[in-house]
Amino acid sequence: MKIIMLGAPGAGKGTQAKKIAAEYKIPHISTGDIFRANIKNNTELGQKAKAYMDKGELVPDELTLDLIMDRFKQPDCENGYVLDGFPRTIPQAEALDAALTAKGEAVDFAINVEVPDENIINRMSGRRACVGCGATYHIKYNPTKVEGICDVCGEKLILRDDDKPETVKNRLSVYHEQTQPLIDFYAKKNVLAEVDGTKDMEEVFEDIVKILGK
Ligand code: AP5
Numbered sequence: 504m505k506i507i508m509l510g511a512p513g514a515g516k517g518t519q520a521k522k523i524a525a526e527y528k529i530p531h532i533s534t535g536d537i538f539r540a541n542i543k544n545n546t547e548l549g550q551k552a553k554a555y556m557d558k559g560e561l562v563p564d565e566l567t568l569d570l571i572m573d574r575f576k577q578p579d580c581e582n583g584y585v586l587d588g589f590p591r592t593i594p595q596a597e598a599l600d601a602a603l604t605a606k607g608e609a610v611d612f613a614i615n616v617e618v619p620d621e622n623i624i625n626r627m628s629g630r631r632a633c634v635g636c637g638a639t640y641h642i643k644y645n646p647t648k649v650e651g652i653c654d655v656c657g658e659k660l661i662l663r664d665d666d667k668p669e670t671v672k673n674r675l676s677v678y679h680e681q682t683q684p685l686i687d688f689y690a691k692k693n694v695l696a697e698v699d700g701t702k703d704m705e706e707v708f709e710d711i712v713k714i715l716g717k
């Protein structure tokens with residue numbers, strides 16, 4: 504099964520993608536996570552990506568496409584995947600489409616997690632990410648057992664550099680301009696499903712399972 508998560512920054516794409524990956528036993532591929540891992544390891548790609556990410560801009564399509572096409576070659580992608588944060592522009596969606604069509608494949612579901620802009624700033628300012636394993640929490644909606652410490656690996660939690668309110672505002676406008684048009688793109692392909700992302704995390708997941716089937 505090939506699933507795309509659509510939605511604004513902070514809509515809960517990553518949260519739901521991890522649950523989908525566990526339930527349907529497919530890999531969770533987040534371009535944002537891959538870029539952040541490269542930044543942490545100070546790779547050339549990481550250095551290039553950081554300049555864009557810190558401003559809340561998108562990383563150029565060429566860099567992103569090289570990275571994702573490479574990731575698709577890994578053996579764990581054989582039975583599909585859940586994509587989180589990719590595609591994010593029409594050219595990225597078209598490139599994915601061309602790569603899949605060449606293999607006689609197609610996207611099965613594009614799930615749009617809808618959350619109004621008013622709720623987003625609140626979600627982002629409360630999000631905390633683990634420096635060790637990348638797990639994400641929310642100080643109010645998904646707190647850790649011990650404040651500031653990851654439940655999974657015991658490392659400390661930080662506020663992501665791009666979750667500061669000024670950057671979040673720019674990420675939201677970039678989203679509306681460059682990523683929102685994908686909703687129409689996938690609607691035309693008859694694979695779009697919409698879920699109300701303002702419900703609590705478990706309820707959103709139940710709605711997604713109803714769409715994907717057991
Ligand atoms: P990326 O990492 O993809 O960030 P994003 O799309 O902005 O999405 P987020 O990770 O911020 O949010 P999310 O929707 O996954 O929400 P989450 O589940 O964490 O990209 C970062 C940057 O990398 C981009 O700005 C760009 O520069 C670059 N990039 C990445 N991919 C690219 C591409 N394809 N092309 C070009 N550039 C690219 O949830 C948010 C918070 O809310 C958490 O604290 C969570 O616990 C909480 N929460 C989740 N669900 C709920 C709920 N139902 N109720 C209450 N709280 C909830």
Ligand code: ZN
Nearest residue numbers: 633636653656
């Ligand atoms: Zn951790």
